[in-house]
Amino acid sequence: MIFETANFSECILCGSDKNLTREHKVKASQIRNTFKQDEMLVASLASAQRPKIAQGPQSKNLKFNHSICENCNSNKTQPADQEFDRFHEKCSAALETNTNPSEVFKFPPYNDNYNYLNVFRFFAKLLCCQIADNGGPRVRDLSSFSIGCSDNNIISLYISKNPIIERYEKITGHRIYASHGGLMVSTNLETGRIQKLISQLAIESIEYSFWIELFPAAQIELEHKFRAFCDKAREAVRVAGDRQG
Numbered sequence: 310m311i312f313e314t315a316n317f318s319e320c321i322l323c324g325s326d327k328n329l330t331r332e333h334k335v336k337a338s339q340i341r342n343t344f345k346q347d348e349m350l351v352a353s354l355a356s357a358q359r360p361k362i363a364q365g366p367q368s369k370n371l372k373f374n375h376s377i378c379e380n381c382n383s384n385k386t387q388p389a390d391q392e393f394d395r396f397h398e399k400c401s402a403a404l405e406t407n408t409n410p411s412e413v414f415k416f417p418p419y420n421d422n423y424n425y426l427n428v429f430r431f432f433a434k435l436l437c438c439q440i441a442d443n444g445g446p447r448v449r450d451l452s453s454f455s456i457g458c459s460d461n462n463i464i465s466l467y468i469s470k471n472p473i474i475e476r477y478e479k480i481t482g483h484r485i486y487a488s489h490g491g492l493m494v495s496t497n498l499e500t501g502r503i504q505k506l507i508s509q510l511a512i513e514s515i516e517y518s519f520w521i522e523l524f525p526a527a528q529i530e531l532e533h534k535f536r537a538f539c540d541k542a543r544e545a546v547r548v549a550g551d552r553q554g
């Protein structure tokens with residue numbers, strides 16, 4: 310796996326320094342579909358921050374700090390973005406009938422490898438942005454997969470019912486909900502090295518957890534090249550462990 314420094318002056322996906330724009334943490338179209346009103350609360354599941362009021366889909370609170378170039382944003386990642394919309398609809402419909410949303414993959418259009426990989430390319434892009442925004446590297450295998458330059462899918466995906474949606478509905482009276490989980494890591498108990506980089510996206514009733522797993526050689530490479538990021542991640546794991554007691 311190749312880890313490179315994630316520069317603010319370069320596209321996090323392809324490395325171009327031309328026409329950079331900031332990507333939404335939760336897709337703008339999903340935000341518009343989900344939130345009909347102008348005002349919404351935005352909070353990271355992983356942070357203890359107080360929720361901020363976002364003014365609408367263009368609010369800076371909803372965007373990553375790192376950028377994507379115009380070409381990646383409007384051309385290379387569009388098929389994956391559109392596929393995610395269709396996929397989310399199918400997962401939501403499956404959950405309505407008490408079917409495991411992952412069953413969606415067994416049927417068209419996901420018997421077609423192009424459509425199947427596009428779902429994962431969407432999550433690869435989000436994970437690239439989450440890793441960079443949390444001080445991590447640009448993960449070349451992940452970024453080239455996200456823009457279709459490679460078919461080597463290293464993303465794992467787990468789809469489940471959004472665990473807080475029912476409590477949320479009781480409090481607010483509706484299911485209008487979208488959040489992202491920031492970046493989470495899991496570390497090897499013996500070596501302390503990072504072995505998984507994980508994020509989450511919850512929209513209405515569905516929670517998507519997606520991650521990459523680092524093999525030992527990649528764990529060592531990350532530790533060697535990005536020690537400060539690894540130390541920060543370990544500290545976050547230790548604090549979370551203390552909290553759970």
Ligand SMILES: [Zn+2]
Pocket residue numbers: 320321322323324325377378379380381382
């Ligand atoms: Zn780009």
